Amino acid sequence: MRGAHLVTAFAVLASAAAAAPPPGERISFVSCPIVRDTRSVPCWLAEYEGETYYLTIQSDVSAEVQPPMLGHRVLVEGVVSDAPPICGGIVLRPVRLSVMPELDANCNTLLPADERYTIDFAPRPPGPSGGRLAFARDPNAPPARPAPEGPQTLDIYFDFDKGVSFRHPGELMSILRIARELPARRVRITGVRGAHRLSDGTLLRESDGVARRRAEEVASLLRGAGLEADAEIDWIDGEAEADGIDDWRSRRVTVVLTP
C-alpha cells in the first residue's frame, strides 16, 4: 500500500515536472499573488497549474514591474525565462501584471522569510546612502527626443477594468508636451475595451463601458491640464481580438495628435 502511494506521488511529481512550461513560452493566468518575505525586501509569486512563478520584488515606485496586491487576484501575462528560479519561482520575464479590481479575501498568503530563498537585490537603505533615487533622471539617459513632426500616435495602457491611475501622470504630461510642440490642431482620443486569452483558453473581457470611461477621462484630464485643441472622443467597446500575445496592449487609450 505504501509503495502504491509512493508511486502515485512520484507520478504526480513527474507529471508536474513535465507540465512545467519551457523557456520562451507565453503564459497568461489569473490567480492570487503570494508574498514571500526575505531578509531584505519581499518577493512576489503566483501559482498556476501546480507551478510557482516569480513575478517581481518590492522596490520603488518607478520599478519596471510593480508588485500586485494581496486582497486581489492578479492577471499575469509573461514569458517563461530560463533564468534560475528566484524565491522558489520560475522567472517570468518580461512580465506584465494587472491587479484585478474586485476584492478577493482568499488572496492573503504572506510567507515568512526562508533562508533557502534569497534575492540578488540590495534595497536602498533608508537615509543618506550616496545612491541615486529610483525616480531621479538617469544621468546616462539619452537626450530628450527631437521636436515631433507630423501626426503622432500615443498609447496609454491601463490596468484591467481601471482608468487613470498613478501610472499615468508621466504619459499624460508627454501627450501635453507633444501637443504643444506640434502644435496639435486636432486630437482624437479612442478608448479600447481590452480582452485576454488566458493560457487555459478562457477569454477574459473587460467591463462594458470601460472604453468610453477611459476616453472621456483622458480627454477631461488633458483638457483640464491645458490641452487647447478640441478633442474628438470615441471608443471601441465591441468584440476585441485576443490571442494571448501581449493582450495587455488592448487595455488602452490611443491619442492621435494632428498638427
Place this chain on the structure above:
Amino acid sequence: MIRPIELCLLLSACAAAPVLAQTPSRTVDTLTEWWLAPGDGRVLPAYVEYENDLGRLGIVNAGGPVETAGHPFFEPLGTNGRACVSCHQPADGMSLSVATIRRIWEATNGTDPIFAPVDGMNCPNLSRGDPASHSLLLERGLFRIALPWPPVDADGRRITPEFTLEVVRDPTGCNTHPVYGVNGERREVSVYRRPRPAANLRYVVSSRFGVTPFIGKTGMLAAVDPETGRPVNMNMMADAREPTLATQAQSAARTHMEVEKPLSPEQLEKIRELELQLYAAQAFSNGAGRLDEPGGPSGLGPRAMERGEDGVLGNNTTRFVIPMENKWADLPEGRDAEERERNAFRESVQRGHDVFFFRTFWIRDAMHINTVGLGNPIKRTCATCHGMHMTGMDTANGWMDVGTTNHPWALEPPESPWADKLPELPLFKITCREDLPPHPFLGRVIYTQDPGRALISGKCEDVGAIVMQQFRGLAARAPYFSNGSAANLRELVDFYDRRFNIRLTEQERIDLVNFLSVL
C-alpha cells in the same frame, strides 16, 4: 507665574529678540501672557518660547517682530469676534490644543469667540454656553467643518460623486438637522476636525517636489493656484480643498470668522507673508534639555526649521527626515544624576528616531500608499510615508487612508450597554457605484466618521483619506489626528501599532513617543 529662562545666551537670534526673556506658564491665571486674543494689540517677537507639558515650544518669527494691532491675522475681521489667531495660537504651535480650549472656556465662561455657534458648537442650532453643545471642541479640540453635498469643484460646479452618502449615526444632530443636515436646506455634511498648525508653512506649501498638473498618486488633475494657474502640492488642509494660503485665508474668513465681505488682496498678502515667516518646533524638552544647543542634532529646534530646505524628500539618498546625525547615540553616562537622566532620555530619542526611520513593518491596505506601485503590503518604515525633510509630512499630495476615520480601524468607544461613553462622532455609510471599480481595500460599502478627501473629489477611493500633518510642535498641540482621536503621543503610537500590527516593544513605544515629543 512667570519663569525666566536663560537661553538668550545660547541663541544668537536672541540679540534681535529682546522680548524673549520670559516664558509664561500655561495656566488660566497667566492667560493674558500666553494667549493672543483677537485685537490684543501686542507684539509677536522675533523669537519666543512657551511652556507646555513636555518642555517649551519655540516660535521663530523670521521676518522680525510683528505689531499685531491692525494686522489681519490678529484682528477680528468678521462678525463673531474671531481672528486667524483664535485657532492658530503661537503657544500651541500655531494650532490650538484641547488643553488651551478648556482653559479659555474656564477663563471666559465659554464666551470666547472660539466657541462661536458656527463651528465652535457641535451644531449651530444648539444652545450656546452649555458644555454639551461644545463637547467635541472641549473634549477633542474639534471644530465643525460644513462642506457642500454633493461636492462642488473650484469653480463652483457640482461634482457627481462616485458614491451615495447616508447618515448612520448622528450624535451631534447636525447631519440630520432640517437646516444644517445632509438633506437639510443647506445640503451640508458636517465633519469635525482639528485646526492645523499655521507654522512651517514654507515646507507645507512647497511645490519643489513632484508637483505637476497631474497628481502623482492618482493621475487626477492637481489643484491650481487661481492667481498663477500653476499646480500646487495640495498638502495644506486635511482634505486639500484649498490650493493656496490666500484661498485658505479667504475661505476661513468666510466660514470660521463669518466676515461680511471678502478679505482684500492686501490683507491676504499680509496673512500669507506672516504665515510663511513663522517656524515652530519644540525648543526645550523636560527630558532632553535644550534641543537646539550647538553641536546637537541639526534637525531639532525651531531654528532648524528656519534654516531647513523645503520641498525635499527626507527619506532619500541625501537626507534624513529629521536629521540627528546619531548625535545622541551612545552618550557618556553623565557626571551627575541630572546629566545621566538627560543623556538617557536623549538616547531614547535617538532610538525613537531609529525606530521611525529603520524599523520595518508591513504597511497594508492603506489607500494612496499601497496603491501607488509599491504593492500591498509593503515592508517599509514610518519614514516611507512620513518622508518630507524636516516635517515628516508626505512630500506631495499627502492624503492617505491609514484608518483614522474609516471602519474598522477608527478609534471609537465600544458599542456596549455597559459602556460609560458613547461614540461622539457621526458615522456615514458610503456606497460606491456598482459600475466603477470598488475601493481597493474597503469594497463598495464603507463606514466612516469623516469621508475626508472624498467630500471634495467625489471619488470612492478617497473615502477617509486625510492629508497627513507635520510632526513639528507636537508637544504643544494635542490631541492628534484630524479627528482628535489620539489624546496624546502614546495613543498615537499605539494606534499605528494596532493598525499595522507592528508589534512594537514597550521600549520602542517609549522611544518613539520621546522622539516625537522633541520635534
